[in-house]
Each structure stands twice: as structure tokens, then as C-alpha cells.
Amino acid sequence: MEKGEKVGHDWHADVHQALHDARITVVAYVPDGGHRRLIELCRADPMMRAVPLACESEGPCLLAGAWLGGQRGVLLMQSSGLGNCINNFGLIKAGQFPFLTLITVRGSWGEANPWMLYMGRRTRPLLELADFHAYEVDAAVDAAPTVTAAAQMVFACSSGAGVMLTQRLFGAKRFDQ
Amino acid sequence: MTNKARKSDLDRRDVIKRILSGNDEVLAIGGLGNAGYDLVAARGEHPLNFTIHGAGMGGAPTVGLGLALAQPRRRVVVVLGDGDMLMGTVSLATIAAQRPGNLAILVMDNERYQETGAQATATGMGVDLAGMAAAAGFRVALTLDDAARIDDAVDKVLRAPGPVFVNVKISDVPAQQLPKVRDGVLMKLRFRGRLGID
Numbered sequence: 001m002e003k004g005e006k007v008g009h010d011w012h013a014d015v016h017q018a019l020h021d022a023r024i025t026v027v028a029y030v031p032d033g034g035h036r037r038l039i040e041l042c043r044a045d046p047m048m049r050a051v052p053l054a055c056e057s058e059g060p061c062l063l064a065g066a067w068l069g070g071q072r073g074v075l076l077m078q079s080s081g082l083g084n085c086i087n088n089f090g091l092i093k094a095g096q097f098p099f100l101t102l103i104t105v106r107g108s109w110g111e112a113n114p115w116m117l118y119m120g121r122r123t124r125p126l127l128e129l130a131d132f133h134a135y136e137v138d139a140a141v142d143a144a145p146t147v148t149a150a151a152q153m154v155f156a157c158s159s160g161a162g163v164m165l166t167q168r169l170f171g172a173k174r175f176d177q
Numbered sequence: 178m179t180n181k182a183r184k185s186d187l188d189r190r191d192v193i194k195r196i197l198s199g200n201d202e203v204l205a206i207g208g209l210g211n212a213g214y215d216l217v218a219a220r221g222e223h224p225l226n227f228t229i230h231g232a233g234m235g236g237a238p239t240v241g242l243g244l245a246l247a248q249p250r251r252r253v254v255v256v257l258g259d260g261d262m263l264m265g266t267v268s269l270a271t272i273a274a275q276r277p278g279n280l281a282i283l284v285m286d287n288e289r290y291q292e293t294g295a296q297a298t299a300t301g302m303g304v305d306l307a308g309m310a311a312a313a314g315f316r317v318a319l320t321l322d323d324a325a326r327i328d329d330a331v332d333k334v335l336r337a338p339g340p341v342f343v344n345v346k347i348s349d350v351p352a353q354q355l356p357k358v359r360d361g362v363l364m365k366l367r368f369r370g371r372l373g374i375d
Contacts, residue, residue, distance in 0.1 A: 026246060049246055051275060054267045061236035062271075065206070065243025068227055068365060069251075070374040073243070090232020091240075095361030 011169070012037035014144035015102070016045070019074055022151035024100075025049060026066040026073030028059045034104030034170035035076045042076075056081030060088040064097045072155060075101040079108075079119040082126055082162070089130045092160060099132065099160035100151055109138075110172035123164055132160035138168040185322035186348040189285045192321075193219045195331045196254060196283070201225070203335070204244055204368075208237035208257025210292040212285060214355045215256050224371035227364045228357070235264030238282050242272050245280035245339075248372070252279050254334060259286040259300045259344075266309060272340050273314035281334040281341035282310070287349040295349065310342035322346040 015038055019027070027042040027050045029035065043050040053059055059075035066073045077085075082103060092099045106113075107120020127134040133153065135146050143165065150161040189211065197205060197219035205220075207213040207228035216226045229237055241255035257265075262284045272280065288301030300306060311318035317337045321330040321344065330343050358364060369375075 026243065051242075051246070051271070054270045058236070058239040058268055058271055061233060061239035061268075062243040065240035065245075066247045067243075068240070068368050069204075069244045069247025070369065070372060071243075071247040088233050088236050091229060091236060091361070094230075094232060095365045097365065 009140045011140035011143040012041060015147050016041040018144040018147040018151070020045060020047065022072065022148065022155070024072045024074050024151065026051065026063065026071050027076065028053050028062050028073060029076035030056050030078070030081050032076075032078035032104045032106075033173060034078065034165060034167075035102070038102075039076065056084040057088055059101070060085055060092050060097075060099060063099060064091055064095060067097050072098070073100075074151075075099075077101065078104045079106050079123045080116070082123055083119050086126065086130070089160070093131070096158045098154045098158050100154045100163075101161075102147065102163045102165060104170060105164045105166050106173075108166045109168040111167065112172060112175050123162075127162040127164075130160060132162050134162050134164060136164045136166060138166050140169060143169065185324075185346040187321065187324060187327070187345055189215055189345065189347045189352055190218050192285075192327060192331070192345055192347070193256060193283075195327065196334055200335075202251065204248060204251050204253045206237050206241045206244065206253070206255045208255070208261040209234050210258050210261070211352050211354075212237070212256045212258055212261070213357050214352065215285065217355045217357055218353075222358055224367040227368050230359050234261055235268070237261060238265050238268040238272060241280055241282065242268070242275060242277060245277040246275065249277075249279055252281070252335060253277075254281050254283060256283045256285065258291070259284055259288060259306065260290045260298050262306055263299055263304070266306075269310050269313040269315070269342075273310070276314075276316070277340055278338045280339045281337075281343070283334055284342075284344045285347050286344050287347050289349050291349070291351055307342055307344040315340045315342045317341040317343075320344045320346065
């Protein structure tokens, strides 16, 4: 399972369905390989507006604005992007805005690029410093239920949550091919 | 670029009042510093004002984008200073790519970080914010530095197909600070309440 592909279990489709069922209509993202299929599914969903961001720091702001206007959103990014968001989490906290992010954690299971380790090691601590719930998903079968649970809490409690999708789930990037 | 003669000394409060006074339908986002007071000066503590204070510098245009996408039938006007906009220049690309027809960005450009001691910003050193917005793909992008053109600029902010970007060259004399709600939860709830969102 070097590349993390679990044949027969399309967890990206499950997660897309979970986002759809949570009535999420704004999907902000900075691409990551681990999110590739989910981004494609969201872009193809007529009920979702997929918004590519130039920088992840825009994510909390975009989702706060969407919430002011009555829509629910999610931010898809990799662990490096979390560092770009930190200051703008102050806006989320000051307004008690709901905030849901799905983070592919580079620098986790089997990482081959030393430059990714820094934010990979800091993903959970930074989520917790921001007073967000941090959920870790290692197995495909857990991905969608975790997203469903996180979304339910975020929007019912106006709180924040990060779902950390590890490389044990989506596979480490290979540099030897 | 030192001692460059200022091109204009427009009054920020005059400009914002022409846009928002008596205009109860516009959804207004205010950036850091004086931009929040601009909204209050124009139409008081209006429920459709939401202002950012500190955390979120550079973020007001993207808050406006999220709001504009969620409320496509409403006009959204974002007011912010030049230092704030400089930090958020990355959002010019994000906004232009989405082409929100109902979004206008209004920069009050005094070429100063007025709140922190009036240090010079890059806009006083030749950086052209409207030029950056135009290059990104804003459908309207202009610099307002002539009182005779205020009416045209106001009309574009309120009615031109967006995204609209207007950079107003204003006086660097500090504007009056006004009593202002800084409770983000209060502003959020009254904003959604006025829009009829539970």
C-alpha cells in the first residue's frame, strides 16, 4: 500500500457526499495531491461553488464572509497552508464563526521530503492552539464519518475543527520514480 | 520617490457618505483602522456593516468575496485602507478569477499606516493598486484623485458590473475616530438577522 490507494473504497467520493449532506456550498481550496479527486468532485457539483485561493490565509476570511451571507463552507488545504492561516483565525474567533477545514498532512506517514516535516509536526498543535477540534483520519473507512461529525459540531456549535487526513490514508509522495 | 507631490486630498468621509448614506441595501465590510469609522460616519452602526479590527489584516476583500458569492443579488462594498489592501493584494487574483459581478473594493489611500504612526506605505512609493487590480482582471479598476470625478466613481462602486476596484487618493490628515462596536459576535448576529438568516 505504498501509494495509499485502497482499491474499492472511494473515500474521496464518501467525503464529497458528507460535505454535500452537510449543506456545504462554498469549497475554498489550495490544491494538494491528496485532495485532487475531492476537488474534482466538488468542482463538478452544481450545488457547490469551488473557489481556488491564491493563499490559504484567504480561507478563514472567505468562509466568514460566506457565513455572514448565509452559506456554509469548507477549506481544503495541506498542512503547510495551516501556517498561512494562523493570524486570520483571530477573525474566526472574534466573530465565533463556524470553521471547518480538511487538511492533508504532509510530513506525516512515510514522508520523503524533509521540507514538509516542519508543518506536518505542527498541524495538530496549531489546531489545538487555535482552540479547534483536531480529528486524525488514518483509514479510508473513517474519512466520511469524521467529516460528518466535524461538520455537525462546527455548524451546530459555531466552533472550529480540522480533519487531518494523514499520508497513511492518501499515500506519501514518491520521489524515486 | 521622496517628497512626491500628492495628487489629491479628497475627504474620505465625503466619498463614503456619497456611497452609503441612506443606502440601506448595500452590504458593507470595513477593514482595519479608519475604514470601520468610515462606515459608522456614513450610516451609523448599521446592521449590514461588518468591520474587522486587528486580526484579519488584508482579509476584508476576501470576506467581501465570500459574502458576494453567498448573496449574489446584493451589492457588496468593501472599504479598507491602503496598508490593509497591500497586505491583501493576493486576494486581487482570487477575486478576479471568480468575477463576482456584485462586489466593489474601495481603498482609502492616504499613503500612510495612519493607525501606527503615519509611516509611509508602498502606494506613496509608486505602487499602483488600481493597476494591480486591472492586471488581475477586475472589470473596473480606477484611481480617483479628482473631486470632479467622484460622482462617476461612486456610480461605479454601486452599480457597475464587478468586480470593481476604486483607489481613492485621500488626505493624509487623520480622520475623526468615532465610537464603534468591536464585538464580532454582535456584528455577525445583527448582520445575519437583517438578512433574515437564522
